[in-house]
Amino acid sequence: NAGVMQNPRHLVRRRGQEARLRCSPMKGHSHVYWYRQLPEEGLKFMVYLQKENIIDESGMPKERFSAEFPKEGPSILRIQQVVRGDSAAYFCASLPGREGMEQYFGPGTRLTVT
């Protein structure tokens, strides 16, 4: 029973490039959350998605950031025109479609902007 999968695990981008981070939730989970973790800090919520729907994007910057969770395939967090301040670890977590509140996290993608 595979856990939450994220790829790539490490991503290096130059300033101004685009970063695409992918998250495949646990089998049977249809809810995905994205969090960002800066070095030596806690996780900060970015966006909460259900299949084909954005439920809550209150933690996501209004510009350059977008997220989707299509009917088929992984959830994608997209960062356009990256800046040095985007360097962080990005984690996704998944939740079952019905009951339960336990969020299970993936291993994260560590984004470095040079």
Add this chain to the structure above:
Amino acid sequence: QQQVKQSPQSLIVQKGGISIINCAYENTAFDYFPWYQQFPGKGPALLIAIRPDVSEKKEGRFTISFNKSAKQFSLHIMDSQPGDSATYFCAAGTGRRALTFGSGTRLQVQP
């Protein structure tokens, strides 16, 4: 009001000792309080969680104590082991909404 305050920032405990990490919250709408363990380079792993209708929950060496009136909850690690050395995060949430995390406690268990 959404903040979760965690202390201490770091903690050193001798092997076999008790590790205690505390968290406090303001938002009375929170109804779910998990603790996560994170090793360097890894994602957070769910350790134990509690709902506000109970004051204590124990799973193995890990216990959550919850004080609803004081809006505080804590994690106790009994018989701490070097393998427990990690960063621990408390969190709070409402229903199935996003979690609000504390700032983390770096635990070091000395052999």
